Amino acid sequence: xxxxxxxxxxxxWQWDENSGGKWASINRPIAGSTHEKTLPIGEHPLQLYSxxxxxxxxxxxxxxxxxxxxxxxxxxxAFFINIGxxxxxxxxxxxxxxxxxxxxxMDHSVxxxxxxxxxxxxxxxxAEKFGQLMPTSAADRTACLSWLFxxxxxxxFLGGGFGHFYRYAPYPMEYPINRYTMEAKRQLDVxxxxxxxxxxICGGEYSIADIAIWPWYGRLVLGEVYDxxxxxxxxxxxxxxxxxxxxxxxxxxxxxxxxxxxxxADDDDAIRExx
Numbered sequence: 132x133x134x135x136x137x138x139x140x141x142x143x144w145q146w147d148e149n150s151g152g153k154w155a156s157i158n159r160p161i162a163g164s165t166h167e168k169t170l171p172i173g174e175h176p177l178q179l180y181s182x183x184x185x186x187x188x189x190x191x192x193x194x195x196x197x198x199x200x201x202x203x204x205x206x207x208x209a210f211f212i213n214i215g216x217x218x219x220x221x222x223x224x225x226x227x228x229x230x231x232x233x234x235x236x237m238d239h240s241v242x243x244x245x246x247x248x249x250x251x252x253x254x255x256x257x258a259e260k261f262g263q264l265m266p267t268s269a270a271d272r273t274a275c276l277s278w279l280f281x282x283x284x285x286x287x288f289l290g291g292g293f294g295h296f297y298r299y300a301p302y303p304m305e306y307p308i309n310r311y312t313m314e315a316k317r318q319l320d321v322x323x324x325x326x327x328x329x330x331x332i333c334g335g336e337y338s339i340a341d342i343a344i345w346p347w348y349g350r351l352v353l354g355e356v357y358d359x360x361x362x363x364x365x366x367x368x369x370x371x372x373x374x375x376x377x378x379x380x381x382x383x384x385x386x387x388x389x390x391x392x393x394x395x396a397d398d399d400d401a402i403r404e405x406x
Contacts, residue, residue: 146159157214163225164222164224165217166220168218168221168223170223171210172239173207174208175207175208176206176207176239177208177237177238177239177240178208178210178237178238178239179208179234179236180224180233180236181209181210181211181212181233182212182214182391182392183389183393184233185286186250186286186346187234187250188387188392189343189346190236190250191209191386191388191390192346193253193254193257193342194207194257195382195384195386195390196264196342196381196384197257197263198383199383202261202263209390211391211393212224212391226246228246228249232248234253235248236248236256251283251343254279254339254343255339258339265338266333266338271334274334275332275333275339278340278343279339279340279343282344282347285318288311288318289314289348289351292307292310292311292314293312293357293359296308297312297357298357298359315351315363316364318348319352319365319368319371322344322370322374323368323369323370326370326371330377331374332374341378345374345375346388348371352372352375353375
């Protein structure tokens with residue numbers, strides 16, 4: 132067993148800033164801003180402050196899909212939030228999202244400007260604002276929202292659980308890797324069974340449910356996150372793989388996953404400023 136077994140929890144936990152592996156420097160047990168920082172504001176009503184993580188990619192894909200549908204009001208400015216440097220703890224960012232997580236959106240087309248945080252809340256906001264990418268019938272809309280919130284509740288086990296302990300923890304730990312691998316595979320099986328009977332998450336219609344789920348599970352089976360295709364035997368989830376590959380061919384998806392993604396393209400700076 133690779134776990135450390137000599138740890139006994141103290142009676143009262145104390146924060147050790149040096150513990151926690153690669154991302155320890157950006158985690159802390161208190162909320163609020165750590166410094167004053169003014170966020171830039173571009174020329175368009177929609178201002179996105181984000182990073183090309185799975186949650187961040189949801190929103191850039193959504194905005195690019197809206198533009199591809201001819202929704203010119205969805206033009207936006209995308210600004211890079213470097214979570215490794217603590218940008219998410221700046222005063223302006225915390226003013227948009229008190230939880231200090233990307234993505235965060237400001238809509239200046241309304242007065243007062245509307246702040247929106249939490250990636251799935253942003254997807255719903257944009258879908259309802261522009262009347263696109265969400266089913267309109269009550270039954271289909273309910274199904275779409277059910278899968279959207281499935282993703283929101285499940286991703287913490289995939290990212291904060293499996294992804295963290297498999298890829299980012301300071302040393303291999305057998306128990307959490309086993310626990311979260313089991314859950315990641317169970318979730319993939321949920322999707323695989325569903326997609327065996329549906330082209331997209333909500334049946335035959337591409338929607339915000341696909342846009343929310345693909346950056347996590349689609350990119351996982353395609354080997355774009357966590358480098359765990361072999362470990363998870365991801366290719367055995369044939370229906371998820373088919374769905375993931377289909378969505379990956381969309382032009383809006385190709386561009387959306389590059390915006391605000393360090394190393395995602397040779398012209399990242401130009402991409403960030405394209406809107």
